Amino acid sequence: MKNYFAIATLVGVLLSSCVSQQKYTELESLQQNTKSLLDSATIKLNTCNEEKEASDARLASLQDRVNFLQANNQDLINNIGNLTTLSQKGAENLEKSLESMKEKDIKIQSMQDAVTRKDSVTLALVTSLKGVLGSISDDDIEINVEKGVVYVSISDKLLFRSGSYTVTQRAKAVLGKVAKVVNDKPELEFMVEGHTDNVPIKIDGIEDNWELSVKRAVSVVRILQNDFNVSPERMTASGKSFYMPLTDNDTAAGRAKNRRTRIVVLPKLDQFYDLIEQGMEQASK
Numbered sequence: 001m002k003n004y005f006a007i008a009t010l011v012g013v014l015l016s017s018c019v020s021q022q023k024y025t026e027l028e029s030l031q032q033n034t035k036s037l038l039d040s041a042t043i044k045l046n047t048c049n050e051e052k053e054a055s056d057a058r059l060a061s062l063q064d065r066v067n068f069l070q071a072n073n074q075d076l077i078n079n080i081g082n083l084t085t086l087s088q089k090g091a092e093n094l095e096k097s098l099e100s101m102k103e104k105d106i107k108i109q110s111m112q113d114a115v116t117r118k119d120s121v122t123l124a125l126v127t128s129l130k131g132v133l134g135s136i137s138d139d140d141i142e143i144n145v146e147k148g149v150v151y152v153s154i155s156d157k158l159l160f161r162s163g164s165y166t167v168t169q170r171a172k173a174v175l176g177k178v179a180k181v182v183n184d185k186p187e188l189e190f191m192v193e194g195h196t197d198n199v200p201i202k203i204d205g206i207e208d209n210w211e212l213s214v215k216r217a218v219s220v221v222r223i224l225q226n227d228f229n230v231s232p233e234r235m236t237a238s239g240k241s242f243y244m245p246l247t248d249n250d251t252a253a254g255r256a257k258n259r260r261t262r263i264v265v266l267p268k269l270d271q272f273y274d275l276i277e278q279g280m281e282q283a284s285k
Contacts, residue, residue, distance in 0.1 A: 126150055128184070132177040141174070149266050152178065156259035163203045165215035167223050175220065178263065179228030190265040191236040192217045192224075197255035198242040214239030220261055 126145060129152060133141050140158040144151050159171040167175070182188060194213035206212050217237040224230040242249065245258040 124185075128181045129178070132181060133174065149264060152263040152265070154261050154263070156256070156261070159220070159261055160216060163201065163206075163212075165206075165212060165219050167219050172223060172227065175223050176228055179224050179230050182224075182230060182234075182265065183228070186231070186234075188265055189234045189236075190263055191238055192220045193244075193262040193264060194220075194237075194239045195244060195258060195260050195262065196242050197245075197258045198249040199255065209241040210239055212239075213241050216261060220263075 126143060129143050129150070133143070133152075140155045142151075142153040154171070154174065158174065159167055161168065182190060194215070194217035196209040196213050198209070201207075201209055201212050203212075206215070214237065217239055221232075221235050221237045224235065225232050242258065245254075246260075247254045247257055249255050249258060
């Protein structure tokens with residue numbers, strides 16, 4: 001009986017030992033599977049974390065680019081607005097410049113037209129004077145034009161006796177022809193200049209060549225006014241003495257050439273400016 005019990009106990013122990021070993025093996029296998037799953041999950045989690053960090057970095061980079069593009073776009077919008085303003089101002093300035101250039105062109109054209117008309121008047125005057133005085137010796141009458149001004153020089157021997165300021169009868173006929181031309185052109189003004197040589201004057205009642213030159217110019221002006229009805233408002237008498245010679249006074253021929261009376265004819269300046277203004281008004285219409 002005891003042997004049987006011992007055997008039964010031994011068999012039970014052996015059976016129990018077999019069962020425990022099998023569970024251990026199963027548990028160990030389960031633990032290995034669980035560890036494998038955990039390792040796999042850990043690896044996947046780490047991978048996900050790395051991908052998330054990379055995605056966050058890309059997102060941050062994209063957000064920076066979006067912010068940059070938005071700021072740049074706003075700058076472009078502002079610049080476009082500034083360019084639009086500048087373009088408008090530029091167009092206005094260009095328009096003003098064109099208007100100014102047009103006004104200047106009108107002024108220049110008006111001045112050219114006025115000068116052309118003035119030159120036409122001058123040419124007609126010279127032609128008329130040469131026509132009426134052409135029969136007189138060239139030594140006694142000289143007509144020329146300098147810078148748009150007409151000069152008529154009449155020699156001393158034709159106008160006056162030596163040392164005198166009384167106009168001769170022959171000279172009155174010459175002055176009558178000059179008066180006819182200037183009376184036909186009332187828009188013109190003129191100056192009568194008396195010129196002498198440098199020989200000191202020795203005549204009672206005349207102090208020096210200044211006074212002689214002035215008296216001779218005044219005598220011519222009075223003849224034109226009183227005998228030929230030339231308006232006195234158009235005339236000026238001027239004495240130059242011997243300070244504007246045509247040549248030197250060293251010879252008798254030179255002194256004779258310097259003794260002269262010169263009529264300087266020129267258009268009225270206010271009428272010349274009127275021509276310019278009229279031209280500008282007509283051009284601007």
